[in-house]
Amino acid sequence: MSSENEFVFGHTVEGLLLALKGRLEGPLREKLKAAGLDVDRKLDPAYPNAVWQRCLQLGAAELFPGVAMNEAQWLLAERFVEGYFETNMGRALKGVLKLLGPARALDRTSRSLASGNNFLHVEVQKLGETDYRLRVNEGGTYPEFIGAICHFGTLATGVKGLTTVVESREGRAAIYRVRW
Numbered sequence: 001m002s003s004e005n006e007f008v009f010g011h012t013v014e015g016l017l018l019a020l021k022g023r024l025e026g027p028l029r030e031k032l033k034a035a036g037l038d039v040d041r042k043l044d045p046a047y048p049n050a051v052w053q054r055c056l057q058l059g060a061a062e063l064f065p066g067v068a069m070n071e072a073q074w075l076l077a078e079r080f081v082e083g084y085f086e087t088n089m090g091r092a093l094k095g096v097l098k099l100l101g102p103a104r105a106l107d108r109t110s111r112s113l114a115s116g117n118n119f120l121h122v123e124v125q126k127l128g129e130t131d132y133r134l135r136v137n138e139g140g141t142y143p144e145f146i147g148a149i150c151h152f153g154t155l156a157t158g159v160k161g162l163t164t165v166v167e168s169r170e171g172r173a174a175i176y177r178v179r180w
Contacts, residue, residue, distance in 0.1 A: 003119070006049035006138070011089045012116035013043055013052070018083025019076060020059050028062045049119065053141045060142075070144045077148030085156070089115060094156050102159040106132050106178060109150060120146075132178045133167070139174025147176045154178060 017024065017039060024032075024039055032039055035058060036051035047055075060072035063079070084090040093112060097105050103126075105112075110122035113136070125133040136146050143166045151164035159180050167175040 004048065004050075006117065006119040007046035008049055008052040008117045009115075010043040010045050010047070011087050012084070013037065013047055013055075014087050015080050015084030015090060015116075016055060016059060017043075018086050019079035020062070021083070023059075023062050028058065031058050046118075049117070049138075052117075056145055057141065070142050073140075073142035074144040074148040077145045078152050080145075081149060081152035081156075093153075097153060097156045098158065100157060102130075102154050102157045102162070102180060103132075105154055105157050106134070106150075109134060109153075112153065113146075113149070130180045134176040134178060136174050136176070138172050139166075139169060143169060143174035143176075146174060150176060150178060 020028070029039055032055055035054040036047065037055050056073065056076065057069065060067075060069060060076040064072035064075050067075070085094045093115070097112075100108065107124055107126075109124055110120075113120040113122055119138055121137045123135040125135070127133055134150060136143075139146055147164050147166050151162060154164070155162055162178070162180045164176060164178045167177050169175075
């Protein structure tokens with residue numbers, strides 16, 4: 001699914017590890033290591049997207065056993081955003097989002113997501129004052145993860161009544177609808 005030239009940066013992986021806090025002992029630790037993420041070592045500057053996608057699946061399955069994987073990915077992303085906002089990069093981003101408000105934050109989604117990897121591109125289409133469509137070139141194995149990042153990132157602006165849904169997939173791309 002992903003190219004060998006696609007990388008997720010270490011500070012993004014740090015956000016995932018914060019989301020998995022309290023669960024990194026036992027079987028998950030070894031599963032992550034087998035997938036390419038050794039949590040006993042200092043984080044690498046970047047990890048292949050394929051490793052990232054596998055770690056997301058392992059983390060979602062660990063945190064939300066018995067939940068459908070697409071829903072588990074959404075729930076994992078909520079915890080990921082909370083964890084990411086605890087990192088240095090995340091604290092800075094959260095401060096900017098609060099200043100921007102939801103519309104300007106969505107307009108900057110491509111820049112925000114690009115800070116975590118070298119391959120995501122977002123096309124933002126304004127359909128109305130509080131109605132947006134986002135097309136992300138790489139929706140991941142489960143597009144709910146990226147959709148939830150957009151959702152919970154936008155919630156950090158203080159917006160009320162936000163809804164975000166995965167509208168469709170087009171190959172590797174995913175289309176999201178964001179409204180409030």
